[in-house]
Amino acid sequence: xxxxxxxxxxxxxxxxxxxxxxxxxxxxxxxxxxxxxxxxxxxxxxxxxxxxxxxxxxxxxxxxxxxxxxxxxxxxxxxxxxxxxxxxxxxxxxxxxxxxxxxxxxxxxxxxxxxxxxxxxxxxxxxxxxxxxxxxxxxxxxxxxxxxxxxxxxxxxxxxxxxxxxxxxxxxxxxxxxxxxxxxxxxxxxxxxxxxxxxxxxxxxxxxxxxxxxxxxxxxxxxxxxxxxxxxxxxxxxxxxxxxxxxxxxxxxxxxxxxxxxxxxxxxxxxxxxxxxxxxxxxxxxxxxxxxxxxxxxxxxxxxxxxxxxxxxxxxxxxxxxxxxxxxxxxxxxxxxxxxxxxxxxxxxxxxxxxxxxxxxxxxxxxxxxxxxxxxxxxxxxxxxxxxxxxxxxxxxxxxxxxxxxxxxxxxxxxxxxxxxxxxxxxxxxxxxxxxxxxxxxxxxxxxxxxxxxxxxxxxxxxxxxxxxxxxxxxxxxxxxxxxxxxxxxxxxxxxxxxxxxxxxxxxxxxxxxxxxxxxxxxxxxxxxxxxxxxxxxxxxxxxxxxxxxxxxxxxxxxxxxxxxxxxxxxxxxxxxxxxxxxxxxxxxxxxxxxxxxxxxxxxxxxxxxxxxxxxxxxxxxxxxxxxxxxxxxxxxxxxxxxxxxxxxxxxxxxxxxxxxxxxxxxxxxxxxxxxxxxxxxxxxxxxxxxxxxxxxxxxxxxxxxxxxxxxxxxxxxxxxxxxxxxxxxxxxxxxxxxxxxxxxxxxxxxxxxxxxxxxxxxxxxxxxxxxxxxxxxxxxxxxxxxxxxxxxxxxxxxxxxxxxxxx
Ligand code: ANZ
Ligand code: ZN
Numbered sequence: 001x002x003x004x005x006x007x008x009x010x011x012x013x014x015x016x017x018x019x020x021x022x023x024x025x026x027x028x029x030x031x032x033x034x035x036x037x038x039x040x041x042x043x044x045x046x047x048x049x050x051x052x053x054x055x056x057x058x059x060x061x062x063x064x065x066x067x068x069x070x071x072x073x074x075x076x077x078x079x080x081x082x083x084x085x086x087x088x089x090x091x092x093x094x095x096x097x098x099x100x101x102x103x104x105x106x107x108x109x110x111x112x113x114x115x116x117x118x119x120x121x122x123x124x125x126x127x128x129x130x131x132x133x134x135x136x137x138x139x140x141x142x143x144x145x146x147x148x149x150x151x152x153x154x155x156x157x158x159x160x161x162x163x164x165x166x167x168x169x170x171x172x173x174x175x176x177x178x179x180x181x182x183x184x185x186x187x188x189x190x191x192x193x194x195x196x197x198x199x200x201x202x203x204x205x206x207x208x209x210x211x212x213x214x215x216x217x218x219x220x221x222x223x224x225x226x227x228x229x230x231x232x233x234x235x236x237x238x239x240x241x242x243x244x245x246x247x248x249x250x251x252x253x254x255x256x257x258x259x260x261x262x263x264x265x266x267x268x269x270x271x272x273x274x275x276x277x278x279x280x281x282x283x284x285x286x287x288x289x290x291x292x293x294x295x296x297x298x299x300x301x302x303x304x305x306x307x308x309x310x311x312x313x314x315x316x317x318x319x320x321x322x323x324x325x326x327x328x329x330x331x332x333x334x335x336x337x338x339x340x341x342x343x344x345x346x347x348x349x350x351x352x353x354x355x356x357x358x359x360x361x362x363x364x365x366x367x368x369x370x371x372x373x374x375x376x377x378x379x380x381x382x383x384x385x386x387x388x389x390x391x392x393x394x395x396x397x398x399x400x401x402x403x404x405x406x407x408x409x410x411x412x413x414x415x416x417x418x419x420x421x422x423x424x425x426x427x428x429x430x431x432x433x434x435x436x437x438x439x440x441x442x443x444x445x446x447x448x449x450x451x452x453x454x455x456x457x458x459x460x461x462x463x464x465x466x467x468x469x470x471x472x473x474x475x476x477x478x479x480x481x482x483x484x485x486x487x488x489x490x491x492x493x494x495x496x497x498x499x500x501x502x503x504x505x506x507x508x509x510x511x512x513x514x515x516x517x518x519x520x521x522x523x524x525x526x527x528x529x530x531x532x533x534x535x536x537x538x539x540x541x542x543x544x545x546x547x548x549x550x551x552x553x554x555x556x557x558x559x560x561x562x563x564x565x566x567x568x569x570x571x572x573x574x575x576x577x578x579x580x581x582x583x584x585x586x587x588x589x590x591x592x593x594x595x596x597x598x599x600x601x602x603x604x605x606x607x608x609x610x611x612x613x614x615x616x617x618x619x620x621x622x623x624x625x626x627x628x629x630x631x632x633x634x635x636x637x638x639x640x641x642x643x644x645x646x647x648x649x650x651x652x653x654x655x656x657x658x659x660x661x662x663x664x665x666x667x668x669x670x671x672x673x674x675x676x677x678x679x680x681x682x683x684x685x686x687x688x689x690x691x692x693x694x695x696x697x698x699x700x701x702x703x704x705x706x707x708x709x710x711x712x713x714x715x716x717x718x719x720x721x722x723x724x725x726x727x728x729x730x731x732x733x734x735x736x737x738x739x740x741x742x743x744x745x746x747x748x749x750x751x752x753x754x755x756x757x758x759x760x761x762x763x764x765x766x767x768x769x770x771x772x773x774x775x776x777x778x779x780x781x782x783x784x785x786x787x788x789x790x791x792x793x794x795x796x797x798x799x800x801x802x803x804x805x806x807x808x
Pocket of ligand 1: 327
């Protein structure tokens with residue numbers, strides 16, 4: 001008997017696929033097939049190579065691609081490299097190897113490893129974000145945005161990572177720390193390039209409805225965009241001409257405003273200080289300028305200073321003290337707030353600490369609380385201490401107040417977003433140069449589109465300067481240039497783009513990666529885009545996934561493409577961890593490389609085991625030993641195939657039923673993305689087939705085995721091809737088409753059950769094993785005929801066992 005030899009089988013089919021690719025663009029009649037675009041989040045080519053955790057996502061996307069292939073689609077399944085960024089640059093600093101060189105080495109190594117997965121990747125579509133032919137278009141998009149007023153320069157205190165020595169976007173600051181290196185983020189006043197993503201806030205929010213994405217990710221984006229309705233209210237400064245506008249989402253609480261707080265950066269902050277408060281106020285302003293936003297918002301003890309000035313509450317003329325505190329952010333709302341300590345936690349804490357009066361204006365059951373110990377923050381209850389508003393429902397007033405305020409001429413109704421414009425420049429070397437020339441006469445001038453790409457020059461020292469200038473600033477012959485408009489001596493922008501720049505649009509380029517005239521031709525875009533299924537980790541929920549949506553909308557607006565959402569469906573796979581849930585990393589020494597497992601068990605076994613470790617959306621702990629079980633399953637299936645080929649039996653009813661159940665289980669579970677349970681379905685049904693074979697001359701019928709080969713083809717492609725060939729086919733299994741199931745054929749047989757009257761068996765009938773109660777009782781009564789008399793009190797049906805009629 002031939003034994004299962006994974007190595008021989010896998011080598012054989014790799015060669016055959018090389019000669020005859022299984023994913024043609026046209027069908028057998030030569031007609032173009034419908035496309036299905038299944039995309040992986042492209043990897044950063046790190047020097048550490050791939051571990052079994054990376055494999056998981058790529059296996060999931062390949063299984064899905066091959067399933068769609070079996071359904072008759074042409075699969076767009078590309079792969080590429082997100083290769084700009086810090087690790088290559090840090091390696092250059094340490095080892096003196098040019099990032100382009102180390103990146104190329106890493107790409108070669110990872111590509112070899114990825115090919116071990118035997119995924120359908122079309123390497124003709126490959127892109128690399130550091131390739132000038134690619135970043136030409138990354139720069140082109142920037143120039144287009146600049147021309148549309150969506151890229152602009154601004155100097156302001158941004159998040160600064162002292163360890164990476166670069167500015168960061170808000171999205172890159174996680175709990176006050178640098179998303180890359182974990183260092184505490186500080187502030188630095190820097191001239192920045194910004195992208196006006198806020199211009200798209202409303203569309204980014206609304207269009208989430210169009211997407212088949214996990215609710216969790218949609219919620220994260222919704223919260224990040226943070227739309228809120230409220231009002232701006234104008235407070236006059238007592239004894240001065242100035243007015244301070246506050247932004248509030250709770251204008252219903254206006255009567256309860258007992259003080260006002262301005263961000264230390266507020267334009268009036270310093271000037272509001274009275275003579276005797278001047279010194280402390282200035283010191284406070286300086287100290288806060290050194291803190292990061294996140295630091296300021298975290299639940300630390302509140303700090304603040306009284307300016308000495310007062311404002312007039314426009315609703316009741318009350319005089320309220322004006323304070324400065326860093327819990328108010330300069331770049332949100334108006335940078336000034338009215339404080340209602342009775343109904344806001346932060347204001348309550350502040351008022352307690354600085355002994356400011358607290359006036360309750362909403363009462364839960366119409367009754368005021370004596371000596372509040374915490375703020376009552378719900379917008380439900382009855383208004384009190386609120387003049388003409390007394391007695392109103394606060395929830396109703398909350399909606400009406402903005403309009404009342406507008407009518408009274410003391411402010412206006414507003415909509416606010418938490419989303420900020422995107423800080424887009426980095427003070428580092430290894431990124432796309434920002435294609436702008438600073439001309440003393442013309443100001444900022446974009447590099448002419450036909451001169452792109454603006455190549456990244458070689459430098460001698462990659463070391464970030466830490467001064468807020470990139471290492472490019474030191475290369476005089478690159479920096480000094482002529483203004484493209486007037487020819488005057490000018491200087492190049494020396495900041496580079498963030499790593500997100502290339503990844504915000506790379507998925508568009510795959511389908512037309514050699515086009516040197518356009519980012520993507522409209523013809524190819526229309527034929528192959530957008531992405532139908534996107535697979536990757538959830539960690540990019542508000543970074544890459546938001547930026548890509550913004551870029552796509554922009555490119556749609558300027559007519560490059562005809563759709564405004566990049567990814568129709570999104571699946572986030574969980575992480576594979578080492579023992580005890582610890583993240584796999586070189587430093588922890590718990591990295592499991594796929595290479596040995598492929599050698600010992602084969603690619604097919606590893607692919608199946610990657611799915612078998614647990615629900616794909618959840619994290620799973622890796623345990624090498626489990627792969628044995630999957631490998632044993634393949635061997636058993638292999639043996640069943642060999643036995644069946646020798647026995648050559650006809651299908652029995654039981655085999656037909658088993659086949660339909662197999663198709664049903666695999667298809668429904670696959671559709672639900674319950675991939676681990678698909679693998680168990682294979683195992684269970686295989687066991688049943690082995691039992692059936694034992695009872696029926698040592699084998700199962702050919703059609704059942706053919707069905708198994710097709711069903712298993714997305715999971716164990718080499719194995720499936722070999723099975724298919726041994727069953728007598730000369731064409732690839734990937735043209736077989738996905739099998740269908742027949743619910744009728746899956747039904748269980750008839751069973752014999754006793755029909756009783758008052759517990760005594762009077763007849764035996766044969767009914768469908770899964771008959772429902774009504775039909776079973778009806779059949780039972782018919783069999784009893786005139787044996788049944790008196791009043792029926794109860795009818796009992798235990799499926800597969802008995803029918804009992806209780807009568808008197
Ligand atoms: C008065 C008030 C009373 C508020 C109350 C809340 C509760 P969201 O929903 O996040 O938009 N706020 C406004 N601008 C701020 C800034 N620059 N920095 C810090 N806080 C600011 O929150 C809006 C609320 O946050 C506003 O409504 C304001 O406080 C505060 F019982 O105004 B509220
Ligand atoms: Zn000029």
